[in-house]
Amino acid sequence: MLVDRFVGADGKRLLLEALRDQRMVTGDAALAEKLSEIRPIGIAVGNSIIEQGTTTNSLFLIIAGRFNIIVNGRVVAQRSAGDSVGEMSAISPTQRRSASVTASEESVVLEITEPQFSKLTSEHPGICKVIAKELARRLEQRNSLVTTTRDRLQVFIISSVEALPIARAIQNAFARDPFNVNVWTDGVFKASTYTIPALEQAVDQSDFALAIVQPDDTVTSRGEHDVPVARDNVIFELGLFIGRLGLPRTFLVEPWDVDVRLPSDFAGVTPVGYKLNKDDMANAQRVAGAMGPACNQMRDYMNSMGPR
Known part of the structure; x- marks a missing residue:
C-alpha cells in the first residue's frame, strides 16, 4: 500500500x-x-x-x-x-x-x-498567512463572475461577533451615502453555514472591504504571553479580500490604544483608527460617536476611488 x-x-x-x-x-x-x-x-x-x-x-x-x-x-x-x-x-x-x-x-x-x-x-502564526494567500490564489482562478461598473459603491464589513456593534455603527453612518453596505450577518452566510462560495460571492460583488479587528483572543508568541490578536476567521477573510480587491481597497479598522498583532503581510492595508472603551460597546450612541471620525476618513477615500 x-x-x-x-x-x-x-x-x-x-x-x-x-x-x-x-x-x-x-x-x-x-x-x-x-x-x-x-x-x-x-x-x-x-x-x-x-x-x-x-x-x-x-x-x-x-x-x-x-x-x-x-x-x-x-x-x-x-x-x-x-x-x-x-x-x-x-x-x-x-x-x-x-x-x-x-x-x-x-x-x-x-x-x-x-x-x-x-x-x-x-x-x-505564519500558517495563517500562507493559507490566506492560498485561498486568495484559488479565488483569483475563479472567472465565473464578471465585475461590472456600479453607480453605488458596494462595501463589505468583516468582524467578529463581539465587534458587531462597531460594524452596525459604520453601516448606519453610511446610510445616506451612495453606498450599499453589507455586514457579514446580513444574509451573506445563511443559517448554520459559513462557506467559501459565500465568501467568494461577497468578494466578487464588493468594491471595498472593511475588517474590524479587536483583541478578541490572546496567544503566546516568541516568549511573549497574552499577546492580543484578532479572531482567526477575521484574519482569513481579510486575506481573501486583499487577494481579490488589493490593499488600496481594503481597510483595517483597529483600536488606537491596543496593539492587535497581525501577520506582517497585512502591513500595507489602509489603517483607520478609533478609540472606544470596552464598557461603552453596549451603548449604541457612544459607539456611533467614537466611529464618526473613522467613517469620515473612509467616506472621503472611497468616494475618491470610486467603484471597481
Missing part, C-alpha cells in the same frame, strides 16, 4: 521530505518535524476524506495522490500532493463543509484536527 512508504524509520524520512514541500509548511523544518508525528492515513480510490454538508472540522495535508473537489455532485477542481484541504472548517469550526473531497487515485494524507490546528497556528 502507498501509505506504507511513509511509516517506519525510512518512511519518516520520506514523510519529512513531503512535508517540507507542503505549501502550508513552506520549508519550515520545525513545523515539518511536529507534523511528522501525526500518523499518515491511506485513502483508497473513491473514498472521501470530507463530505459536503457535514460538520467535521479537520484539515488534511495531501502527502501523495490526487483528490477531486466535488460540489453538488460536480467535480470543480482537483488537489494533489503539496496541497491542503478543509482549511475554512478548521478556522471556523461551526461551518458546514462546502464540498466533498474524494480520492481519484490511491492517496496518503495527514489529518490535523481543529485543536491541533489551533495549537500549530499559535506556535507558527
Whole structure:
C-alpha cells in the first residue's frame, strides 16, 4: 500500500521530505518535524476524506495522490500532493463543509484536527498567512463572475461577533451615502453555514472591504504571553479580500490604544483608527460617536476611488 512508504524509520524520512514541500509548511523544518508525528492515513480510490454538508472540522495535508473537489455532485477542481484541504472548517469550526473531497487515485494524507490546528497556528502564526494567500490564489482562478461598473459603491464589513456593534455603527453612518453596505450577518452566510462560495460571492460583488479587528483572543508568541490578536476567521477573510480587491481597497479598522498583532503581510492595508472603551460597546450612541471620525476618513477615500 502507498501509505506504507511513509511509516517506519525510512518512511519518516520520506514523510519529512513531503512535508517540507507542503505549501502550508513552506520549508519550515520545525513545523515539518511536529507534523511528522501525526500518523499518515491511506485513502483508497473513491473514498472521501470530507463530505459536503457535514460538520467535521479537520484539515488534511495531501502527502501523495490526487483528490477531486466535488460540489453538488460536480467535480470543480482537483488537489494533489503539496496541497491542503478543509482549511475554512478548521478556522471556523461551526461551518458546514462546502464540498466533498474524494480520492481519484490511491492517496496518503495527514489529518490535523481543529485543536491541533489551533495549537500549530499559535506556535507558527505564519500558517495563517500562507493559507490566506492560498485561498486568495484559488479565488483569483475563479472567472465565473464578471465585475461590472456600479453607480453605488458596494462595501463589505468583516468582524467578529463581539465587534458587531462597531460594524452596525459604520453601516448606519453610511446610510445616506451612495453606498450599499453589507455586514457579514446580513444574509451573506445563511443559517448554520459559513462557506467559501459565500465568501467568494461577497468578494466578487464588493468594491471595498472593511475588517474590524479587536483583541478578541490572546496567544503566546516568541516568549511573549497574552499577546492580543484578532479572531482567526477575521484574519482569513481579510486575506481573501486583499487577494481579490488589493490593499488600496481594503481597510483595517483597529483600536488606537491596543496593539492587535497581525501577520506582517497585512502591513500595507489602509489603517483607520478609533478609540472606544470596552464598557461603552453596549451603548449604541457612544459607539456611533467614537466611529464618526473613522467613517469620515473612509467616506472621503472611497468616494475618491470610486467603484471597481
